Amino acid sequence: MENVSKIWLGPLPQDSPYVKPFRLYYVQNGVEKNWDLLKVHDSVAIILYNTSRQKLVLVRQFRPAVYHGIISSAKGTFDEVDLKEFPPAIGVTLELCAGIVDKNKSWVEIAREEVVEECGYDVPVERIEEVMVYRSGVGSSGAKQTMYYCEVTDADKATGGGGVDDEIIEVVELSLEEAKRMIQQGAVNNSPPSCLMGLMWFFANRAPGAKA
Template structure:
């Protein structure tokens, strides 16, 4: 890309919960023309998500919580049904993060998780890369009620749903979170939960 980009200048527009940059740059198009472009880029770090599934019970663990950006877009209620997820701390390995988040958010202590996907959910505006995992769970792994951390102002409802119900909710647009849709579809395609 170095031969297609030059004169990159980043200016901070906001630096509160995350950092909003205005990035001005020159970009060389295929026809050889150079054009000066400007984009805004929201940097909130990278994140993780995990689908916990139980083969014998044919269930998955999801969360339900209020999301202000979803409310701003569609002020019906702002509640979002999602897989357990969290933001990576500086220099933290994604697997370490998601194991910690599973305990904090949904109350399950898992020993390991398998990374199955990496993705940008909105690469035109947000720098966040998501590292998506799966792991099996059973009732013996439940060590607390979950719900998130008060210090992080989290209020998370833990949902244990039949896999078929979760898929129905996705098809009925009750689940519209991208990382959750990808992991549910991964589970379906790879037959993680027997029919």
């Protein structure tokens, strides 16, 4: 699905709307220190469970930052990439439906829009339950993410999903057994900790037979 034919690297433009790097200076116990960090957008993520078919609904996509992270860990910095040595498929992730908070709307409304845009389920905000709020990237960005849980049925399916504009996002349905294996295996699918945490929360609190 990634269908990537060329990859190269350049400097970060000063006016990037997505990554704003800084050095923060502070005095702690009388000692001047500093910490390099960046501002990234806050975000939402949604644990989606289709009760009609007892499947968890996740998304697969090519993630440039993950692809870059893998290559730069392996060989340091680079200009253009040899796609035979590093096939783009290594940068594909399996994640919860998610999106950045970059509109003047409520967070749950942004979550609702991501669910329909990425996964094709059209549900009202009343059916989207807030699960947890946390800070990710505590060493680098400290961005806030709110996690939601939403049960959907086949009757809520309005479109095929797949993202907006030129996003290329594949909707993936996992059986409960497949999702359980995933939280045992970890990074096989380049999944972020928020996704693995969301699945663990689901099994502890909402899966058929869960105690809570």
